[in-house]
Amino acid sequence: MLLKKRERESAEINGSSMADIAFLLLIFFLVTTTINVDTGIGMVLPPPLDPTVEPPPIKERNLMKILVNNAGLVTMDDEPTPIDEVQAKLIEFIKNPEASEELAISPQAAIVSLKTVRETPYRIYIDMLDEVIGAYATLRNEAANQNFGRDYSQLNKEQKDIVDDIYPKKISIAEPDPE
Amino acid sequence: MAHFKKKQAGTKQEVPTSAMPDVVFMLLFFFMVTTVLREVTLKVKIDLTKATNIEKIEEKRLVSYIYIGPERLPNNKLGNDKVQIDDSIQEDIGAIRTIMYDKLLEEQRMIVSLRVDESSEFGLLTDVQEELKQASTFRINYSTKSEATRN
Numbered sequence: 001m002l003l004k005k006r007e008r009e010s011a012e013i014n015g016s017s018m019a020d021i022a023f024l025l026l027i028f029f030l031v032t033t034t035i036n037v038d039t040g041i042g043m044v045l046p047p048p049l050d051p052t053v054e055p056p057p058i059k060e061r062n063l064m065k066i067l068v069n070n071a072g073l074v075t076m077d078d079e080p081t082p083i084d085e086v087q088a089k090l091i092e093f094i095k096n097p098e099a100s101e102e103l104a105i106s107p108q109a110a111i112v113s114l115k116t117v118r119e120t121p122y123r124i125y126i127d128m129l130d131e132v133i134g135a136y137a138t139l140r141n142e143a144a145n146q147n148f149g150r151d152y153s154q155l156n157k158e159q160k161d162i163v164d165d166i167y168p169k170k171i172s173i174a175e176p177d178p179e
Numbered sequence: 180m181a182h183f184k185k186k187q188a189g190t191k192q193e194v195p196t197s198a199m200p201d202v203v204f205m206l207l208f209f210f211m212v213t214t215v216l217r218e219v220t221l222k223v224k225i226d227l228t229k230a231t232n233i234e235k236i237e238e239k240r241l242v243s244y245i246y247i248g249p250e251r252l253p254n255n256k257l258g259n260d261k262v263q264i265d266d267s268i269q270e271d272i273g274a275i276r277t278i279m280y281d282k283l284l285e286e287q288r289m290i291v292s293l294r295v296d297e298s299s300e301f302g303l304l305t306d307v308q309e310e311l312k313q314a315s316t317f318r319i320n321y322s323t324k325s326e327a328t329r330n
């Protein structure tokens with residue numbers, strides 16, 4: 001009988017370099033990953049207007065008209081206003097602490113209308129919108145502290161709804177006049 | 180003279196490394212799953228503006244993007260403001276309505292994130308918004324970078 005004699009190689013695969021390969025891949029994915037969170041100003045658009053239906057009448061005193069031109073100059077109810085005073089003026093308009101005849105009847109009725117022209121750079125438009133949102137954020141924070149003794153961001157869902165009802169965000173983005 | 184014998188601990192000095200590949204693999208899978216390899220190639224220039232009062236979008240799956248900005252031309256030049264959806268520039272603003280409506284049918288709670296260059300004009304944006312209204316995609320988001328709060 002012929003006996004085949006052969007040196008046997010080890011049957012195991014050498015696994016010591018696996019860690020190196022895994023590290024290499026890990027570093028690749030670490031570098032390419034971007035955990036970016038999208039941030040921005042959330043808005044809800046109104047449904048398209050039906051041209052045959054008349055818009056409901058709004059009392060003049062409940063409407064704050066903010067006009068912004070393409071140079072970033074602002075008028076609030078036809079009164080020129082520097083941009084850093086917009087927020088304070090809006091808060092006064094919405095809260096109306098002295099129950100003035102000129103300002104909103106109640107925070108619930110207040111409507112802020114923002115109107116720009118077609119040439120306005122986006123930056124100026126967002127700055128303006130930011131001021132309006134900021135005014136509402138300040139008011140809601142105030143109401144949250146009064147009612148629940150905490151900041152608005154720390155309230156739960158139901159409490160937020162209550163505060164939202166006190167100061168509903170009614171912002172109207174008016175379309176610019178066609179040229 | 181007293182002879183001090185160095186006391187030596189009986190344990191081995193090496194840290195066991197046999198579990199290291201497992202740990203590394205776990206990390207690897209985490210990053211593989213979270214990585215988004217291919218993002219949209221931008222054909223327009225987008226420099227986002229900054230705002231203070233911003234919120235995060237938690238549900239990234241719901242977001243679909245619209246890019247508005249000056250078109251990138253060869254030789255590093257910039258053209259007119261254009262609208263880009265997914266990978267192509269939409270020359271016809273009226274087509275946005277159908278595109279967005281189709282997307283809305285796939286995901287009812289869709290949020291449209293408008294990534295607009297800070298210098299583009301409001302006019303084009305308002306045209307796009309009008310189309311979004313027609314497509315009944317009402318939830319929008321003006322994408323901005325965050326600015327440190329002024330105090």
